[in-house]
Amino acid sequence: MKALVTGAAGFLGRHVVSALLERGVAVRAMVRPAARIEGLGWPPSVEVVRADLRSSPDLHRAFDGVEVLVHLAAAVSGGEDAQFAATVVGTERLLEAMARTDCRRVVLASSFSVYDWSAIEGTLDEDSPLEPVADLYARDGYSIAKSWQERVVRRACATHGWELTVLRPGFIWGRDHAYLAALGVQISRLHLVIGPLSRLPMTHVENCADLFALAAVDPRARGQTFNVVDGEGERIWSFLGDYLRGKGERGIRIPVPYQLVHRAVQLAFSTVFRRNLKLPQILIPVRFESRLKPLRYTHRRAREVLGWSPPLAFEECLRRTFEPAGPARAVA
Amino acid sequence: MRAALIGAGQIARQHLSCLQSIPEVEVAAIADLAPSVAEAAAERHRISRWYTDHRTMLAEVRPDVVHVTTPPGSHLRLALDALEAGAHVVVEKPATTTLAELEQLARRAEQAGRALVEDYNYLFNRGPQQILRRIETGELGSVVHVEVSICLDILGPTGFADPNVPHPALGLRGGAIADFLPHLASLAHLFVGRHRSVRTLWTKRSATVLPSDEFRALVEGERGTASLSFSGSSQPDGFWLRVYGTRMLATANLFETRVTFDGLRPGPKPLRPFVNGLVEGKDVARAAVGTLLRKFTGGPGSYEGLFELLTGVYRALRNGSELPVTLGQVLEVNRMVEALKPVDEAPGVQPLRIAAGRDGGRS
Numbered sequence: 001m002k003a004l005v006t007g008a009a010g011f012l013g014r015h016v017v018s019a020l021l022e023r024g025v026a027v028r029a030m031v032r033p034a035a036r037i038e039g040l041g042w043p044p045s046v047e048v049v050r051a052d053l054r055s056s057p058d059l060h061r062a063f064d065g066v067e068v069l070v071h072l073a074a075a076v077s078g079g080e081d082a083q084f085a086a087t088v089v090g091t092e093r094l095l096e097a098m099a100r101t102d103c104r105r106v107v108l109a110s111s112f113s114v115y116d117w118s119a120i121e122g123t124l125d126e127d128s129p130l131e132p133v134a135d136l137y138a139r140d141g142y143s144i145a146k147s148w149q150e151r152v153v154r155r156a157c158a159t160h161g162w163e164l165t166v167l168r169p170g171f172i173w174g175r176d177h178a179y180l181a182a183l184g185v186q187i188s189r190l191h192l193v194i195g196p197l198s199r200l201p202m203t204h205v206e207n208c209a210d211l212f213a214l215a216a217v218d219p220r221a222r223g224q225t226f227n228v229v230d231g232e233g234e235r236i237w238s239f240l241g242d243y244l245r246g247k248g249e250r251g252i253r254i255p256v257p258y259q260l261v262h263r264a265v266q267l268a269f270s271t272v273f274r275r276n277l278k279l280p281q282i283l284i285p286v287r288f289e290s291r292l293k294p295l296r297y298t299h300r301r302a303r304e305v306l307g308w309s310p311p312l313a314f315e316e317c318l319r320r321t322f323e324p325a326g327p328a329r330a331v332a
Numbered sequence: 333m334r335a336a337l338i339g340a341g342q343i344a345r346q347h348l349s350c351l352q353s354i355p356e357v358e359v360a361a362i363a364d365l366a367p368s369v370a371e372a373a374a375e376r377h378r379i380s381r382w383y384t385d386h387r388t389m390l391a392e393v394r395p396d397v398v399h400v401t402t403p404p405g406s407h408l409r410l411a412l413d414a415l416e417a418g419a420h421v422v423v424e425k426p427a428t429t430t431l432a433e434l435e436q437l438a439r440r441a442e443q444a445g446r447a448l449v450e451d452y453n454y455l456f457n458r459g460p461q462q463i464l465r466r467i468e469t470g471e472l473g474s475v476v477h478v479e480v481s482i483c484l485d486i487l488g489p490t491g492f493a494d495p496n497v498p499h500p501a502l503g504l505r506g507g508a509i510a511d512f513l514p515h516l517a518s519l520a521h522l523f524v525g526r527h528r529s530v531r532t533l534w535t536k537r538s539a540t541v542l543p544s545d546e547f548r549a550l551v552e553g554e555r556g557t558a559s560l561s562f563s564g565s566s567q568p569d570g571f572w573l574r575v576y577g578t579r580m581l582a583t584a585n586l587f588e589t590r591v592t593f594d595g596l597r598p599g600p601k602p603l604r605p606f607v608n609g610l611v612e613g614k615d616v617a618r619a620a621v622g623t624l625l626r627k628f629t630g631g632p633g634s635y636e637g638l639f640e641l642l643t644g645v646y647r648a649l650r651n652g653s654e655l656p657v658t659l660g661q662v663l664e665v666n667r668m669v670e671a672l673k674p675v676d677e678a679p680g681v682q683p684l685r686i687a688a689g690r691d692g693g694r695s
Contacts, residue, residue: 034495052496078490081342089366137376144372152368276630 002026003216004066004103006053006094007073009035011177012109012169015209016070017046023213030062030073053090059097068105068216069098074149080141087145088152095156105222106157107215110150110168112201112227113143117290124201124295126168126225138277138286165221169208169228170201170297175321177205178247181291183240184256185282191244191251195258196237198294203228204317207310211302218306226302230310230317233297246322258294333357333646336395336419338386338410339402340364340373343424346635347399348377350642357646361393386410390417397649400424403500404511408433411448415440420447420649422642425514427662429504431670438659447655449645450662452518454571456637456644459584459591460522463575466582466593473578478523478558480516480573483566486545493540505673506534507543509562515571516549516560517668518661523575524553526664530671537565549672560672571634587634589626590619 003020007013008029020027021043028047031037037048049062053073063069071094075086098106116129131139131147139147150166157164171180182200185192207230215221234242237253244251266285273279281287302308312320335351337344340362351357361381364370374382383389390398390413398414400407400423408428411421421441427450428434441448454460466472486492492499492508504510520527533548545564551557571586580595592615594608632639644656 032496055497075490079342081345082490084369084372085341085366088368088372092366092368133375148368148372272628274629276628278630278633279628 001068001217002028002066003068003070004028004030004049004062005070005072006030007071007109008048009037009040010072011174012172012205012208012212013072014040015174015205016072016212017042019206019209019213020070020216021046023217025213025217028062028066053094054085059094060100063098063101063103066101066103068107069094069103070107070109070212070216071153072109072212074109074146076142078141080144083141083145084148088148091149091152095153098162099156099160104161105163106153107165107167107212107221108150108153109212110166110225111143111146112168112170113139113290114147114150114168115290117293117295118286120293120295122296124227124297126227126301135286138284139290140281140287143287143290163222165215165223166225167212167215167228168225169203170233171203172205172208173202173321174205174317175325178243178321180239182236183243184236186251189249189251191240191253192256193236193240193253194256194261194292195294196235196253196255198236198258198292199233199297200236200239201227201229201295201297202233202239203230204310204312204314204321206320207312207317210311211306211308214306214308220305224301224305226305227297227299228302229297229299230314231299234314242318242322246318258292262288262292333396333649334360334393335397335399336361336363336389336393337373337399337401338363338389338414339400339406339424340369341401344373344399344401345377346632346638347401347422347642348373348379349632350635350639351399352377353639354643354646356650360395361389363389387413390414390419395419397422397646403503404429405500405503408437411437412440415444415446415448418444418446420449422449422451422645424451425518426450426504426511426669427514427666431666434663434666438663441659447645447649448659448662449641449655449657450514450665451638451641452514452657452665453635453638453641454515454586455518455522456640456656457584457586457634458589458636459573459586460519460637461640462591463573463582463584464522466580467575467577470579471595472575472580472582472593475523475556475575475577477556477576478520478574479560479576480519480558481561481563481570482512482516483563483568483570483572484512485567485569486542486564487538487540493538493542495541498541502541502543506547508564509534509544509547510669510673512562513669513672514665516562517672518665519573520551520553520558520560521661521665521668524551524556524558526554527668527671528552528554530668532672532674534674544674551668551672586637588619589622590616592616592619 003025008017009031017027030049032052033050075083114130116131120128184194208228211228265288269285335357351359359379362373362379363383363386367384370382398419398421400410404426407423411423414421486508501508501511529552531550534544535546536544538545547562549560573584575582582593584591592612648655
């Protein structure tokens with residue numbers, strides 16, 4: 001079995017390549033023309049295709065002999081329109097190319113950001129409502145692009161009769177990616193922790209990659225949507241403490257109640273700020289909620305359908321994230 | 333009046349925000365080559381029809397005005413198609429990639445009896461407009477010299493200097509900086525008129541894919557001189573306009589709301605620097621608060637001039653009065669733009685090249 005992995009040189013992608021190889025799947029890794037892959041330690045069996053989804057011609061050639069597309073490529077920085085072009089238009093072009101090939105199976109990396117955080121109470125799971133059109137364009141560029149990306153992929157799969165698995169990870173963390181947006185507001189050494197006892201929807205990058213690889217090979221994953229979290233999640237207060245210890249930083253944590261800040265943000269937004277969407281993210285209620293709303297998270301469906309549980313325990317994830325880098329671990 | 337847009341990217345969103353604030357304008361349709369981009373723009377701005385083929389849109393919608401908001405290499409073809417369909421055309425800067433194309437487009441607009449407006453939005457920001465008023469009242473005296481200087485970080489990996497996909501502006505002679513020449517030239521033209529001669533310097537400081545990232549020019553205009561510059565490395569970002577008059581120096585940052593005037597005020601001469609300093613300090617503080625409030629309370633921000641320009645364009649089209657940007661002005665600005673570009677066919681391959689010409693000689 002061969003998989004085409006887009007975004008393969010990205011933070012998640014490099015671990016998904018590794019996890020697929022461990023499951024005996026041959027990998028064709030699509031990376032951007034300027035991506036640096038020397039330090040990734042890929043074995044020679046990994047075929048590297050250099051392409052940019054926004055512009056490269058002949059994308060269909062990358063599907064030669066491929067049974068499953070593992071589509072991870074998405075922009076995580078840049079302006080709203082640049083993110084839309086890279087994430088959504090790139091996906092559109094990729095799927096147009098795929099339609100000319102024999103590949104009929106897609107595993108998509110979506111995101112927790114597609115959910116309607118304002119409406120959800122209690123537990124966020126795969127049946128929770130998605131952000132409705134009325135509020136979508138008040139969200140940040142990343143959320144707009146990821147929502148549209150999932151929409152475009154679902155439509156293409158319905159049109160062509162392809163088998164789709166959608167994985168929606170929460171915050172993916174790991175070495176050099178451990179500071180999460182939900183950790184609050186940092187002002188120099190001060191960290192305002194908004195809702196210190198809230199749980200973080202987090203998945204360590206190696207655990208997350210393991211589920212992607214499993215979803216690519218396991219027939220039971222077809223037609224399913226899975227949220228990807230390692231468990232109920234750490235509390236913001238304690239994880240920020242782990243982060244500061246791990247980084248050797250001497251930050252000062254100041255707890256602030258979520259409800260208090262939330263009310264203040266809502267009030268200011270509808271009065272003095274006149275519903276201005278150019279404000280800093282945290283002052284726009286729907287963006288504030290999508291980052292900080294205290295909910296409960298679970299990977300129950302992945303466990304029930306695929307028998308999946310995260311291979312690495314939290315302590316091991318911490319160790320792999322913060323302990324001094326040793327010699328580069330071979331990824332396969 | 334019924335408007336339609338071709339191109340649904342970042343600048344199109346600015347046009348749409350403006351158009352939706354003008355009561356008598358209905359945005360009837362939008363087109364983009366990428367279906368998701370067209371559909372998302374229509375959904376977001378509640379536009380009833382979207383297309384991936386602009387010709388189909390022009391035929392089915394028959395708009396009164398077409399806004400061409402695509403990358404510059406496609407402007408000529410799209411604008412010609414819009415004129416052909418009987419529409420007036422508002423085209424983003426740079427209107428075309430060469431002067432010859434612009435002249436072709438202008439001739440076609442004249443033959444069709446339709447308006448052709450290039451977006452010189454910054455002319456209509458409050459800074460230049462306040463300075464124009466001081467010139468009209470005689471307070472500034474006559475204009476001797478104008479400095480226009482853009483400092484903008486274009487070296488990051490997700491914009492003009494994207495190492496993975498060449499930015500469309502790199503197809504222009506002069507590369508990314510050529511995308512800003514219409515802003516520099518239109519402001520110089522506003523204050524000192526047509527150019528008689530131009531000297532330029534194109535250089536490169538960064539190790540990016542950009543052909544050049546620094547630009548300086550000295551322009552001899554019919555009513556004064558101008559120095560123009562673009563810097564990809566100077567920080568912070570700013571768009572500085574400085575107009576030197578015989579009685580007053582006016583300074584504005586067009587990315588913000590700052591406008592200050594340093595004049596020959598009455599009173600003892602030794603006290604003038606003191607009084608000017610106090611007045612300028614007060615104006616800077618007021619502008620700082622204004623810029624902050626503008627960020628918090630929303631609105632067009634530094635695109636305020638686009639609102640003024642488009643409102644003026646639609647008013648003129650409705651009343652048959654003179655457009656805020658005339659075809660003659662567009663031609664003169666583009667002649668200056670052409671003279672400012674590097675002479676090499678391959679842009680900026682030779683750093684520190686100096687080009688000089690008389691009266692836009694290549695027009």
